[in-house]
Amino acid sequence: MKYLVVEEEIDVLAPEKIILGKTEDTLPKVLNEEQLERLFEVQNLNKRSGVRDRTILEILFSTGLRVSELVSLNVDEIDPASTEFTVMGKGRKLRTVYLSDGARTWLKRYLATRNDNFQPLFIRYSGKKMEEQDFEGESLRLSVRSVQRLVKKYITRAGISVDATPHTLRHSFATGLLKEGADIRSVQELLGHANVSTTQIYTHVTNRQLKEAHKKYHKDIGSDPTTLPPAKVDDNSVSSIV
Secondary structure, three states: OHHHHHOOOOOOOOHHHOOOOOOOOOOOOOOOHHHHHHHOOOOOOOOHHHHHHHHHHHHHHHHOOOHHHHHOOEHHHOOOOOOEEEEEOHHHOEEEEEOOHHHHHHHHHHHHOOOOOOOEOOEOOOOOOOOOOOOOOHHHEOOHHHHHHHHHHHHHHOOOOOOOOHHHHHHHHHHHHHHOOOOHHHHHHHHOOOOHHHHHHHHHOOOHHHHHHHHHHHHHHOOOHHHOOOOOOOHHHHHHHO
């Protein structure tokens, strides 16, 4: 409505008169450790596309990158010898993300298969021909849709029942951090969320600290039922009730 009023100058119902219904939070889908292991073991590593795909999966899970951030990476922006790199996120905000040892190993292996000087970190090996005069290889850059399709392919090949997407690996990354005791603000920073309320959806999935606090409180305050004296029963009260 605001767009129609401001941009198109159309006389419509005032936006202030519209009250939106409250939407319910939906729990993010995540993969457990066993499912992640299966997902990472079904690539054909005899093909360079298989090595590339394994590297993509490892980096997505290690960094929690959005798929759009992943496909935007260039070769000169990430050093496999380093454990961290900087990525441009939503709102053109820079943040630091970290590579696991496994992700670094696969990144090195993937880069070793490249004998070109193209700029994109992840390139396609099939489909339409490279555009003429494209000396930087931009027309070969892997697309968001391509990464979505490859994740679907490997989820099916691994026999995983979760309807997973690249974002599922981001969810699994955040959930795993919280399980290991990371605080919500740190997870917010790693995910690149502008507002911590966006990150708090993961606390619905797991919050070990809250669970442990609840357990400790009730252990200290509650009484052991085995030490309580037997309850006294008034026979007259029982007979009157019956």
